[in-house]
Amino acid sequence: xxxxxxxxxxxxxxxxxxxxxxxxxxxxxxxxxxxxxxxxxxxxxxxxxxxxxxxxxxxxxxxxxxxxxxxxxxxxxxxxxxxxxxxxxxxxxxxxxxxxxxxxxxxxxxxxxxxxxxxxxxxxxxxxxxxxxxxxxxxxxxxxxxxxxxxxxxxxxxxxxxxxxxxxxxxxxxxxxxxxxxxxxxxxxxxxxxxxxxxxxxxxxxxxxxxxxxxxxxxxxxxxxxxxxxxxxxxxxxxxxxxxxxxxxx
Amino acid sequence: xxxxxxxxxxxxxxxxxxxxxxxxxxxxxxxxxxxxxxxxxxxxxxxxxxxxxxxxxxxxxxxxxxxxxxxxxxxxxxxxxxxxxxxxxxxxxxxxxxxxxxxxxxxxxxxxxxxxxxxxxxxxxxxxxxxxxxxxxxxxxxxxxxxxxxxxxxxxxxxxxxxxxxxxxxxxxxxxxxxxxxxxxxxxxxxxxxxxxxxxxxxxxxxxxxxxxxxxxxxxxxxxxxxxxxxxxxxxxxxxxxxxxxxxxx
Numbered sequence: 001x002x003x004x005x006x007x008x009x010x011x012x013x014x015x016x017x018x019x020x021x022x023x024x025x026x027x028x029x030x031x032x033x034x035x036x037x038x039x040x041x042x043x044x045x046x047x048x049x050x051x052x053x054x055x056x057x058x059x060x061x062x063x064x065x066x067x068x069x070x071x072x073x074x075x076x077x078x079x080x081x082x083x084x085x086x087x088x089x090x091x092x093x094x095x096x097x098x099x100x101x102x103x104x105x106x107x108x109x110x111x112x113x114x115x116x117x118x119x120x121x122x123x124x125x126x127x128x129x130x131x132x133x134x135x136x137x138x139x140x141x142x143x144x145x146x147x148x149x150x151x152x153x154x155x156x157x158x159x160x161x162x163x164x165x166x167x168x169x170x171x172x173x174x175x176x177x178x179x180x181x182x183x184x185x186x187x188x189x190x191x192x193x194x195x196x197x198x199x200x201x202x203x204x205x206x207x208x209x210x211x212x213x214x215x216x217x218x219x220x221x222x223x224x225x226x227x228x229x230x231x232x233x234x235x236x237x238x239x240x241x242x243x244x245x246x247x248x249x250x
Numbered sequence: 251x252x253x254x255x256x257x258x259x260x261x262x263x264x265x266x267x268x269x270x271x272x273x274x275x276x277x278x279x280x281x282x283x284x285x286x287x288x289x290x291x292x293x294x295x296x297x298x299x300x301x302x303x304x305x306x307x308x309x310x311x312x313x314x315x316x317x318x319x320x321x322x323x324x325x326x327x328x329x330x331x332x333x334x335x336x337x338x339x340x341x342x343x344x345x346x347x348x349x350x351x352x353x354x355x356x357x358x359x360x361x362x363x364x365x366x367x368x369x370x371x372x373x374x375x376x377x378x379x380x381x382x383x384x385x386x387x388x389x390x391x392x393x394x395x396x397x398x399x400x401x402x403x404x405x406x407x408x409x410x411x412x413x414x415x416x417x418x419x420x421x422x423x424x425x426x427x428x429x430x431x432x433x434x435x436x437x438x439x440x441x442x443x444x445x446x447x448x449x450x451x452x453x454x455x456x457x458x459x460x461x462x463x464x465x466x467x468x469x470x471x472x473x474x475x476x477x478x479x480x481x482x483x484x485x486x487x488x489x490x491x492x493x494x495x496x497x498x499x500x
Contacts, residue, residue, distance in 0.1 A: 072477070073477065074477040074478055098484055098487075101478060101479075101480050101481060101484050102478070102480070102484065102488065103476070103478055141479065141481070142478045142479045142480065142481075143478060143479045144478060181498060181499050182499065184495075184499055185495075185499050185500050224499075225494075225499075226353070226494040226495075226498045226499065227322070227323065227324040227498065228324055228351060228352070228353055228392045228393060228394060228494075229351075229391065229392045229393045230351050230352070230392065231351060231391070231392075234348055234351050234352065234487075237348075237484075237487050237488075237491065238352065238487075238491040238494070238495075241487065241488040241491030241492055241495070242491055242492065242494075242495040242499070244475075244476040244478075244488070244492075245434075245435075245476075245488075245491070245492040245495055245496070246495070248431060248476045248477065249431050249432065249434055249435050249474075249475075249476065249492070250435050
């Protein structure tokens, strides 16, 4: 069933009707050709999932009636913020799209010393808007009940100051090379829901030893993610899968 | 350091020399412009890693001298075969590239009832050759000591007959919807290295209930991979990350 996110509060009472937001009308009625009686899912601002039936539409506006109202648990018990150095090409898009499917709560892209890519100030807002749209699409497809946020920090220092977290890990290749293999598990064992995990990843070129020291000085733990070398856009997917496996399956 | 796979046995004794295979000469000498004295890593057919220095080259042939000889443990203790229904576009490429980084031992693509993509017999060999090349490149980049194999099976029945495994799981959306959350962990708990895990995934359209029954009848367990819906090319990455987390970090 098609899923849409509502950005304003609506009635959640079964049998009541609400106005479908214009964006969703466009997709549901124009693209998906919904007819009166057809149902879709609407995620409320409080993360409830309403199944609602189309009552009437003129193609621009639409009224839907609440059929059921649920609060499915589909979000990671430990919310994860994925912070990545700026990487090239469509890597930020890939990280946001797949990371959203895998349950990330927030994405932060930050400038770092060895980053090859730069986000010119003039293009930054457009890039963030595009990534937010990708996050929304992936959240709808993967049946999330929240859309991850996407933001930018101009430096590692700003990242560490501005992003709230209860525990932090930084994926560091050198940890992996030294055979470090238990810090991620230790960190997860010490966390209890709904504590927030910040996971920091370098750009393609990696983080400098200085940056890793700065991150560790902020209380963030350097962790190895297994003995294989992963690309910048793959390591966040490993981390998110591991957090899900640990919190939701083990 | 650049890494190349050798496809024939060479001396592994420190100080001895060997002829660098033509393919590697082309990349190492022509593309990377290696000079006598420069070092690279060569993975032997027995999965050892030799560091070797270029001794002499005329641009077509090259001789290298073994500097060191190691047997790093970078392969998953439980070898995983990823079997996927045929999916569209570049999804097979993505699965092979990222799945190789995440440690898969083998990839099998199989035709299934709801597969939208078809691999015409005339193009199959070319597709497999291309995917094998992607696996080799990703294995070099991620510092694996083996190159995953890539193959094709014309049906689910052939897959289940031809692919050897000690335990099997099939990712099934319905399991996830029903809140199933422990079968993957149970399966992994019962395995001991070097037992082989077969992990089966549907194409975009999923597997039919009939196919899932057929798979289960072969002793393969239906597993949920968390409460979010993942795309066909993301679910194998979740599985591989989870196996690594379980075997290599926990």
